Amino acid sequence: MFEDGELERFVAAAQAGDPGSMEYLLAKLRPVVLRRCSRFLPHHADAEEAAQDALLSISKHLGEYGGRGSFLGWVTVIASNAARSTYRSMRRRAEDSHADLPESVDPRTTSVIAGTRLDVMEALAALEQRHPALVEAFVLRDLGDLTYIQVAEVLDAPLSTVKDRIHKARSFMRERLATGL
Numbered sequence: 001m002f003e004d005g006e007l008e009r010f011v012a013a014a015q016a017g018d019p020g021s022m023e024y025l026l027a028k029l030r031p032v033v034l035r036r037c038s039r040f041l042p043h044h045a046d047a048e049e050a051a052q053d054a055l056l057s058i059s060k061h062l063g064e065y066g067g068r069g070s071f072l073g074w075v076t077v078i079a080s081n082a083a084r085s086t087y088r089s090m091r092r093r094a095e096d097s098h099a100d101l102p103e104s105v106d107p108r109t110t111s112v113i114a115g116t117r118l119d120v121m122e123a124l125a126a127l128e129q130r131h132p133a134l135v136e137a138f139v140l141r142d143l144g145d146l147t148y149i150q151v152a153e154v155l156d157a158p159l160s161t162v163k164d165r166i167h168k169a170r171s172f173m174r175e176r177l178a179t180g181l
Helices: 006-015 019-040 044-064 071-096 112-130 132-143 148-155 159-179
Strands: none
Touching: 006 019, 006 044, 006 071, 019 044, 019 071, 044 071, 071 112, 071 132, 071 148, 112 132, 112 159, 132 148, 132 159, 148 159
């Protein structure tokens, strides 16, 4: 994706206000962000919407990135949050329209992958509601594919705390996905 040192140079130049560097940086990040959002959202159009929101957020908040932790870890947090936000927004719109939401995914009309993602998003929403402190570490490690050390850097938390949060979140998610409750 980026050659040695290229990412750091473009981040620094974009932070300094170079519009060409910002454009190049966002263009290079777009496939990464879209892949991340696609891991959360079952439909490509929804993932595209979330990716656009994430890229906009990256461009607006790039000046806030201070070099603590990896830049791609920072991007992963933004993309994951954008995807989760898009999902919550879609769910609220469906509930506000009083549409009948199916109790479970219909395998005749939904692919296995999409159904699984919807189940994960529902379980993730329940985790966020019941144990909000566990969500971000879980998302970064298991859905964001960051290492435990990278998660600890991004969250500015001790490695042992990160591992404990991920363990508890996995237990919750495993039970929730197995029982559907």
